[in-house]
Amino acid sequence: MPTAHILAWTLVSLRPRGGHDALRRAAARHGGGLLALSPWDLQARRDADSRQALAEALQAQAVVFTSPAAVRAAAALQPLRPRRGQHWLAVGAGSAAALRRAGISGARAPARMDSEGLLALPELQAPASVGLVTAPGGRGMIPATLVARGAQLRRADVYVRVPLPPTAAALARLRALAAPAVLALSSEQALRLVMDTWPAEAAAALRRCAVAAASDRLAAIASGYGLQPVVVAGDPRPAALAATARALIAAT
Structure with a gap:
């Protein structure tokens, strides 16, 4: 299985299908790779x-x-x-x-x-x-x-x-996800869809990630699902989420 997406650290994206490129570039600027998971299509x-x-x-x-x-x-x-x-x-x-x-x-x-x-x-x-x-x-x-x-x-x-069921490849990447990894969280609905409807192994994998949340409200929702540690980026844009994620990695 390819592992090129895992570099010094991994940013996990729950953006819609086809919407991961900006986060991928932002993570790369901080030496990270991207694990793209799309819970839905727009x-x-x-x-x-x-x-x-x-x-x-x-x-x-x-x-x-x-x-x-x-x-x-x-x-x-x-x-x-x-x-x-x-x-x-x-x-x-x-x-x-x-x-x-x-x-x-x-x-x-x-x-x-x-x-x-x-x-x-x-x-x-x-x-x-x-x-x-x-x-x-x-x-x-x-x-x-x-x-x-x-x-x-x-x-x-x-x-x-339109909800997308997880592919076998996506679940395999989640199983292979190794620390350090940070979830870039900018959508409550995307997180709930994965945590509530995807197989339990997906939720378990995300609970091994730290979280860079776009807002206080999203941070509270992530904490409610047992994701820790959670840091608020205060901004949903990819640059802010990636920078916050990198700071989380540096602090661990």
Whole structure:
């Protein structure tokens, strides 16, 4: 079995299928290799109902994109063109960059790149209407909080997460995973999918890893699954996760 992915240390990625390259490059800059595990595939929606929901969401006073995948899927359904007086917002820097690539130069993202950071933006304190461009499941705090603040919510689920069963090769790589290894954790749903639905050997292997978590909330979830030690990177971007992981390795 090939072992080239295991170098001085290993960063474990739970990004969607095809989404590991940035983490791989970030780990390599710190002398690490990458073990890519994809719990799901992201599939854009193309149906008429999704197109109509997006058109309505894009008419709201504030438009929120929860991920780069949401931006890409929305742009594939229709051109993204802000109206005068609208606020276009992104959960994180990656989503804001995707909006810029789609031609939206004025999109804003919070310094704290998570649901709590987004909801603290002044544009979302008392909005009349919010278009939420997202996928089913995940980030439930955002719609619940916006509705509680009196916003008319116009939700457009423009892509879906399709769970992927673990391949025999993925399970073999997990069994062969040797310390030092760090899990790069930026998605609650990805972690829960692996820990709750993959074979027990997968969860056991991840419990042998340290964790670089993108936020305090994710750190608490990882700890709840028995993963230790956990360090908060404070940023979901690959560079921050890899740097935090390398610091964890150096400290052990």
